[in-house]
Amino acid sequence: MSPVLPPNALEVISHSAEQTRRVGVRLGTLLQAGDLICLHGDLGTGKTTFVQGVARGWGAYDPVTSPTFVLINVYRRTDGGQLFHVDAYRLSGPQEAWDLDLDAYLERGPLVVEWAERIDEALPAERLDVAFTWRDDTQRDLLLTARGSHYETLLTELRRRTFGR
Ligand SMILES: Nc1ncnc2c1ncn2[C@@H]1O[C@H](COP(=O)(O)OP(=O)(O)O)[C@@H](O)[C@H]1O
Numbered sequence: 587m588s589p590v591l592p593p594n595a596l597e598v599i600s601h602s603a604e605q606t607r608r609v610g611v612r613l614g615t616l617l618q619a620g621d622l623i624c625l626h627g628d629l630g631t632g633k634t635t636f637v638q639g640v641a642r643g644w645g646a647y648d649p650v651t652s653p654t655f656v657l658i659n660v661y662r663r664t665d666g667g668q669l670f671h672v673d674a675y676r677l678s679g680p681q682e683a684w685d686l687d688l689d690a691y692l693e694r695g696p697l698v699v700e701w702a703e704r705i706d707e708a709l710p711a712e713r714l715d716v717a718f719t720w721r722d723d724t725q726r727d728l729l730l731t732a733r734g735s736h737y738e739t740l741l742t743e744l745r746r747r748t749f750g751r
């Protein structure tokens with residue numbers, strides 16, 4: 587871990603798709619309605635792979651797919667809970683995101699957004715940002731940054747579960 591990271595940030599070097607999923611699983615177990623997770627990074631850096639873990643940890647029984655034919659994927663849990671997944675790559679920009687009324691989804695469940703930077707103006711400032719960087723065929727750098735006290739608490743808990751401190 588980099589010694590210069592601020593306290594609201596956590597860096598994880600992932601050496602496999604499964605490891606990226608496992609980080610997602612740990613995060614997914616902590617998520618509640620209203621939680622916003624914004625994923626950033628180029629194509630193939632592991633954003634959808636991470637969402638597979640998030641959905642698994644959260645308890646979804648629906649499989650995670652890239653939102654291709656619909657703008658918002660919904661993953662269900664047996665208790666009736668819903669997890670929402672948007673790929674902003676499919677959206678023309680913030681206006682289309684405004685039209686989707688993402689706040690209404692957030693009231694009902696956690697929301698994970700891939701390519702969140704494309705619709706940044708349409709998203710709340712308080713969120714957990716996760717930036718993915720490609721290192722080599724199997725290695726990715728995940729930089730998680732909490733924006734706001736709720737997400738700092740979430741990240742502290744994630745750090746504790748990941749590193750035991
Ligand atoms: N450490 C890693 N973390 C995540 N994905 C990885 C990793 N190493 C290799 N991969 C592969 O990279 C690809 C990532 O694809 P995907 O998750 O769809 O990316 P994105 O949604 O960012 O476009 C998958 O084929 C996955 O198996």
Ligand SMILES: [Mg+2]
Pocket residue numbers: 633634652673700
């Ligand atoms: Mg993707």
